[in-house]
Amino acid sequence: DHRFTNQTRSLLATGRVNEAFAGLEAGARSSVFSFQFVLFHPAFDAIRKDPRFEKILERLRMTAAHDRAQAWRKAHPPEKPEAKK
Secondary structure, eight states: OHHHHHHHHHHHHTTOHHHHHHHHHHHHHSTTOOTHHHHHOGGGGGGTTSHHHHHHHHHTTOHHHHHHHHHHHHHSOOOOOOOOO
């Protein structure tokens, strides 16, 4: 359910970090929540080192998956659009 992740991304974009964590917590408790999106999406980069984020990862047993996702992102940076000639 991307409802949680979309709302959380919007909250992060507007600097409402505490509310974003409340959304992540609610999503993490939901049986329909898919955390894979959070593992990869750059919108969550600002909170990856936050202890609250790390606790959510631990509770969901996704710490290793998160580490692999970040290693993959580092090895596969997004392509930059070519400058028009």
